[in-house]
Amino acid sequence: MKYYVMTLFPEMIEEGMNTSILGRAMKEGLIELETKNIRDYTLDKHLKVDDYPYGGGAGMVMEAEPVYRCYEAICSEAGEIPRVVYLTPQGSVFHQEMAKELAAEENIIFLCGHYEGIDERVLEEIVTDNVSIGDYVLTGGELPAMVMMDAIARLVPGVLNNEDSVETESFSEGLLEYPQYTRPTEILGREVPEVLLSGHHENIRKWRQEQSEQRTRDRRPDLYKKWLEENL
Numbered sequence: 031m032k033y034y035v036m037t038l039f040p041e042m043i044e045e046g047m048n049t050s051i052l053g054r055a056m057k058e059g060l061i062e063l064e065t066k067n068i069r070d071y072t073l074d075k076h077l078k079v080d081d082y083p084y085g086g087g088a089g090m091v092m093e094a095e096p097v098y099r100c101y102e103a104i105c106s107e108a109g110e111i112p113r114v115v116y117l118t119p120q121g122s123v124f125h126q127e128m129a130k131e132l133a134a135e136e137n138i139i140f141l142c143g144h145y146e147g148i149d150e151r152v153l154e155e156i157v158t159d160n161v162s163i164g165d166y167v168l169t170g171g172e173l174p175a176m177v178m179m180d181a182i183a184r185l186v187p188g189v190l191n192n193e194d195s196v197e198t199e200s201f202s203e204g205l206l207e208y209p210q211y212t213r214p215t216e217i218l219g220r221e222v223p224e225v226l227l228s229g230h231h232e233n234i235r236k237w238r239q240e241q242s243e244q245r246t247r248d249r250r251p252d253l254y255k256k257w258l259e260e261n262l
C-alpha cells in the first residue's frame with residue numbers, strides 16, 4: 031500500500047514517519063510513503079501558494095492551481111485515480127472501521143491544508159473523503175494525516191511484529207483492552223493479580239474479558255452502550 035501526502039511541510043511528515051514501527055514497515059517495503067511539496071507545483075515565480083480570500087476576512091487561502099497540479103502528478107505516477115482524504119475539522123470523525131476500509135486501498139492521497147483552508151473549487155474536484163480526527167482545532171492537516179497513516183498501516187499484514195495482536199484485538203472488538211503486568215510480581219506495594227500467575231488459561235481469559243467490560247463501562251460509557259447493543 032502506498033501513501034501520498036500533499037503538504038507544504040513534507041519534512042514534518044517524513045521525520046514523523048521514519049521512526050518506530052512505521053519506519054521499519056517502510057524499510058521492509060510493507061508500506062510506501064511519498065510526500066509531495068505543493069509549493070513545487072506552483073507556476074508563480076515567487077513560489078507563492080496562497081492568496082487573500084474573496085469577500086475579505088482574516089488569513090490566507092491556499093490556491094487551487096498548485097494543489098490540482100500536484101494531484102495530477104500523483105495520479106500519473108500511481109497509474110490510477112486514488113481516493114483523496116482531505117484532513118479538515120469539518121470532516122467525519124475518524125474511527126477504526128474507517129481505518130479498516132482504507133487499509134484495503136492500493137494508494138491513498140492525503141491532502142493537508144494550512145492557513146484558513148484551500149480554495150473550495152479544487153476540493154470539489156478531487157476530494158473523496160473529508161476526515162477530522164476529533165473535535166478540536168489544529169494548525170494543519172499533517173498530524174491528522176500521520177495519525178490516520180499509523181492507524182491504517184498497523185492493519186496491513188506484517189506491519190506489527192506480534193502476529194496475533196490485531197487478531198486478539200478484533201476478538202474483544204468494541205471494548206477497551208484489559209490491564210497488563212510484567213515482572214516483578216510486587217512493586218510499589220502492589221501485587222500482580224493472582225489469576226495471571228495461576229497458569230489457568232480459561233480463568234485468565236475470563237478475568238481479562240471482565241476487566242475489559244468493567245473498564246469500558248467506567249471510562250467509555252458511550253462505547254459500552256454500543257457494545258451491549260451489538261452483543262445482546
Ligand code: 6GU
Nearest residue numbers: 117118163164166168174
Ligand atoms: Cl483533520 N485538521 C485540523 N486542522 N484540525 C483538526 C483536524 C484536522 N481534526 C481535528 N482537528
